[in-house]
Amino acid sequence: GCAFRVPTLDVSVVDLVVRTEKAATYQEIKDVLKKASETDYKEIIEYTEDSVVSTDFIGC
Helix, strand or coil: CCCCCCCCCCCCCCCCCCCCCCCCCHHHHHHHHHHEEEEEEECCCCCCCCCCCCCHHHHC
């Protein structure tokens, strides 16, 4: 199970479902999202695989 509690005004969470035209592995999808968070979407999304809580992202 999952628990999402984001009790801050400036942090949000997304439960993302990805549908691709061609077969893709979980790792390939993560790699694309990570690259996007470092380039075109740098100011829009943060990517991490660390164990974090919403307050860890305040001020990023």
